[in-house]
Amino acid sequence: MHELVIVSGIIEAVSNLARKENKKILRFTVAVGELASFDRALIEELLNEVKKGSILEDTQVDVEVEKADVLCKSCESTWGFSDLIEPLGENEKEMIHFLPELVSSFSRCPKCGGRDLEIRSGRGIRVSYVEFEE
Numbered sequence: 001m002h003e004l005v006i007v008s009g010i011i012e013a014v015s016n017l018a019r020k021e022n023k024k025i026l027r028f029t030v031a032v033g034e035l036a037s038f039d040r041a042l043i044e045e046l047l048n049e050v051k052k053g054s055i056l057e058d059t060q061v062d063v064e065v066e067k068a069d070v071l072c073k074s075c076e077s078t079w080g081f082s083d084l085i086e087p088l089g090e091n092e093k094e095m096i097h098f099l100p101e102l103v104s105s106f107s108r109c110p111k112c113g114g115r116d117l118e119i120r121s122g123r124g125i126r127v128s129y130v131e132f133e134e
Contacts, residue, residue, distance in 0.1 A: 003038055009047040014127060015055050021132060025059050029129035031066040033122035035081065035100045038066060043125070043129055062129075070103060074079060074114030083110075105117025 010030060018025045030047065032040045044063040053058055068081035081100070084107040085093055094107045104117040 003042050003046055004050075006038070007050050010047065010125075010127060011050045011054060011056060014059075014130065016095045017130065018055055018132075024133040025056060025130055026059040026133050027062065027129075027131040028127055029062040029064060030125065031064055031128040032125050033066045036066045038114060038125060051081060064121050064128070066126075066128070068100070069120045071118045071120045072109035072112060072114050073116040073118055074107060075112040077109060077111045079110065080122070081119065084117070089111065092113055 014028055016024060026031055030043065032038055032043055040063055042063070047061045047063065051059060051061065070079050070081050070084055071077075072079070081103065085096055086104055088096070096102045096106060100119055100123070103119065104115045107117065108115055109117065
């Protein structure tokens with residue numbers, strides 16, 4: 001279960017931040033990329049379990065989906081990943097689901113028609129917000 005390892009690392013990192021800043025953390029948000037191979041609901045459940053007994057036990061944890069953005073390196077335009085794959089057929093969408101980098105093989109930039117596409121966000125998991133007690 002990769003999620004447990006990831007969540008344990010997040011709890012440790014946020015706890016270390018609280019100690020370093022010598023402040024209580026009221027809330028933090030974890031962003032899970034829409035292309036990440038993680039179960040968002042499981043991440044949320046594990047965060048709430050793993051924080052028990054830690055300095056974050058009373059901290060509110062939010063988990064949100066981070067949309068994937070794709071940069072056209074030819075014209076510097078940025079597009080939503082879902083916007084680029086929406087017009088494709090089911091077979092192409094399924095292939096891209098398992099290997100998102102294939103987006104440049106099946107999609108083109110809506111502005112310039114280029115295929116030099118790079119996924120810029122929405123692939124991983126990260127702490128996107130921390131709120132400290134005043």
